[in-house]
Amino acid sequence: QRVGFAIVGLGRLSLEQILPAFAECKKARAVALVSGSPEKAKLVAAQHGISDSAVYDYQDFDRIADNPQIQAVYVVLPNGMHREYVTRAAKAGKHVLCEKPMANNSAEARDMIAACDQAGVKLMIAYRCQYEPYNRETIQRMRSGELGAARFIEATNTQVMGPADQWRFKKALAGGGALPDIGLYCLNTARAITGEEPVEVFARIFNPDGDPRYREVEETIGFMLRFPSGTIANCSSSYGAHESKDLRVRAEKGWINLENAFAYEGQELRVAHREGKAESIERLRLPQRNQFALEIDHMATCVKENRVPHTPGQEGLQDHIVMEALYESARTMAPVSLAAVGELDATR
Numbered sequence: 001q002r003v004g005f006a007i008v009g010l011g012r013l014s015l016e017q018i019l020p021a022f023a024e025c026k027k028a029r030a031v032a033l034v035s036g037s038p039e040k041a042k043l044v045a046a047q048h049g050i051s052d053s054a055v056y057d058y059q060d061f062d063r064i065a066d067n068p069q070i071q072a073v074y075v076v077l078p079n080g081m082h083r084e085y086v087t088r089a090a091k092a093g094k095h096v097l098c099e100k101p102m103a104n105n106s107a108e109a110r111d112m113i114a115a116c117d118q119a120g121v122k123l124m125i126a127y128r129c130q131y132e133p134y135n136r137e138t139i140q141r142m143r144s145g146e147l148g149a150a151r152f153i154e155a156t157n158t159q160v161m162g163p164a165d166q167w168r169f170k171k172a173l174a175g176g177g178a179l180p181d182i183g184l185y186c187l188n189t190a191r192a193i194t195g196e197e198p199v200e201v202f203a204r205i206f207n208p209d210g211d212p213r214y215r216e217v218e219e220t221i222g223f224m225l226r227f228p229s230g231t232i233a234n235c236s237s238s239y240g241a242h243e244s245k246d247l248r249v250r251a252e253k254g255w256i257n258l259e260n261a262f263a264y265e266g267q268e269l270r271v272a273h274r275e276g277k278a279e280s281i282e283r284l285r286l287p288q289r290n291q292f293a294l295e296i297d298h299m300a301t302c303v304k305e306n307r308v309p310h311t312p313g314q315e316g317l318q319d320h321i322v323m324e325a326l327y328e329s330a331r332t333m334a335p336v337s338l339a340a341v342g343e344l345d346a347t348r
């Protein structure tokens with residue numbers, strides 16, 4: 001029996017990626033929709049074989065409690081709405097998969113973890129890259145030690161944004177700009193590769209003069225993370241630079257280049273190994289898999305087998321704690337020590 005999901009929010013990600021991905025899931029199915037526009041929702045429901053009676057709006061969302069077909073809720077709303085809908089889903093007794101960034105800040109993230117704990121439901125944050133095979137291979141190779149210790153991680157996530165009338169430019173709905181939206185992938189991947197929490201961070205922000213889009217949130221951020229074992233991650237993220245989403249790891253005995261690391265598809269992985277005086281370069285081809293389907297199936301497996309998700313709420317909280325330190329660093333123009341704050345959970 002597949003785990004039934006209600007999808008909350010029928011925006012671009014839901015329509016173009018998540019709902020189509022359910023067709024490739026093996027353990028999950030979409031059984032309900034939650035949307036502010038009933039006409040659109042009914043049309044989408046018909047396209048995906050979901051019954052009209054399983055279409056809810058934001059006001060009557062809490063009625064999902066009465067629908068036993070819904071075992072989990074996938075929250076795909078603007079970031080500033082995640083806390084409310086994760087909390088309401090938990091109160092309705094449903095497990096929750098929540099889009100990244102988890103929330104607008106760490107205080108909201110803590111509330112969400114507490115609400116899910118109290119309700120006895122699972123909470124997973126949708127860090128799709130951690131389920132994507134090429135990213136997993138990169139993380140696994142670095143963790144295995146075959147290339148020795150990583151000295152540098154270089155991660156870039158940039159894209160050019162459209163006009164100003166989007167929630168992504170409003171702090172109350174987005175929490176921030178390029179950092180929580182796309183720079184988050186650089187941060188989360190650096191943490192996954194090292195398996196460590198940064199002890200010191202430094203960031204600089206740039207906003208173009210007079211651009212009304214960047215009155216409340218940042219356009220461009222460059223940041224550095226220093227990990228306890230010595231790895232330095234240099235990360236770049238911007239809403240104002242042509243799309244590039246690449247990852248490089250420079251290690252003692254080789255390097256890893258992952259092109260399109262943070263994209264939906266098109267990953268290309270090369271691994272260089274030093275063997276004595278010779279260097280070999282391996283070009284890896286892994287089976288193409290839909291990373292959204294892998295992520296959703298992981299949540300379904302956790303529900304079926306009563307397991308803690310690989311990217312639980314705590315994972316989203318850690319990223320918020322580090323992002324807050326990055327904003328503080330950019331504001332004070334000084335490095336910020338996280339070890340001294342003593343906030344980070346070292347149990348990962």
Ligand code: NAD
Nearest residue numbers: 009010011012013014036076077078079099100101128167
């Ligand atoms: P979107 O703007 O396309 O869709 C947002 C949806 O929320 C729309 O259906 C909109 O009607 C609804 N909504 C309800 N109340 C709203 C309000 N007050 N203001 C604006 N919209 C409101 O956004 P999206 O790109 O689908 O992003 C949704 C979430 O998914 C965000 O948290 C985002 O960070 C995340 N996301 C993740 C990925 C990924 O690769 N995992 C990619 C894109 C977006």
